[in-house]
Amino acid sequence: MFEMDESTIRLLLFSGGLVFFLALELLVPYRDSSVSKWKRWANNLTLTLFNSFLLQLIFSSAIIATAMYVQTHKMGILNMLEAPPGIIFMDFMLYVWHLLNHIMPLLWRFHRVHHSDLNMDVSSATRFHIGELTISAAIKISIIFFLGASYMGVLIFESAVLLCTQFHHSSLKVPKWFETLWWILFVPPSMHRIHHSVIIKERDTNYGAIFSIWDRILGTLLINVDQKKIRIGIGAYPKPDKLNLHHLLAMPFTKPVR
Numbered sequence: 001m002f003e004m005d006e007s008t009i010r011l012l013l014f015s016g017g018l019v020f021f022l023a024l025e026l027l028v029p030y031r032d033s034s035v036s037k038w039k040r041w042a043n044n045l046t047l048t049l050f051n052s053f054l055l056q057l058i059f060s061s062a063i064i065a066t067a068m069y070v071q072t073h074k075m076g077i078l079n080m081l082e083a084p085p086g087i088i089f090m091d092f093m094l095y096v097w098h099l100l101n102h103i104m105p106l107l108w109r110f111h112r113v114h115h116s117d118l119n120m121d122v123s124s125a126t127r128f129h130i131g132e133l134t135i136s137a138a139i140k141i142s143i144i145f146f147l148g149a150s151y152m153g154v155l156i157f158e159s160a161v162l163l164c165t166q167f168h169h170s171s172l173k174v175p176k177w178f179e180t181l182w183w184i185l186f187v188p189p190s191m192h193r194i195h196h197s198v199i200i201k202e203r204d205t206n207y208g209a210i211f212s213i214w215d216r217i218l219g220t221l222l223i224n225v226d227q228k229k230i231r232i233g234i235g236a237y238p239k240p241d242k243l244n245l246h247h248l249l250a251m252p253f254t255k256p257v258r
């Protein structure tokens, strides 16, 4: 059997998901873009590429190496457990991390780069500031170290998060019955669209990445919003010409807007 390393798997999943959801977005779009899709894509993908070069090299291998280390040394309290409970737990940790990004002013400075996108599509899924990704990778490594998530568990979790975020950011028209069904356990595009609203009250809800259950249990779920009226972005950044790559990289260090 041939073996692939985790960065090859990640690259294949990323590009596969990107092409797959882009094709669907173009075939069955949820709504027309309000700003140039290609200009946003140029920004979002350059940012993704820039982050990947700096981060994947250091952290993705470190995350997997930590998981392998704790697995061989039988460390961590989750080590006795198989992959699925580990994935559910890691998704809960991601929910908490996402919530903190919205309520802690310092973290919001970085996370607002993601929310400043004026339209949502599959390219928004990896539009993050390197600062946010660095802090989250460091936290992820500590969690894996102390809880002992298994190598397979981490690999499956990372892949699931990637595909789920590409899906729920995509500007794809999903059949109503599928959305309703998906919403019971998972995060459909309409749920995450509310999270990207310019209205702060709506933005501070629906933090889930894979599962919608954390929002449901902890009271941060918001369903009844007129989807057609949702305006995407951050009120303080309405202009696309102020959202080029260099603006995005400098954003955390500029005026702290909500």
Ligand SMILES: [Zn+2]
Binding pocket: 098, 101, 102, 111, 115, 195
């Ligand atoms: Zn957010």
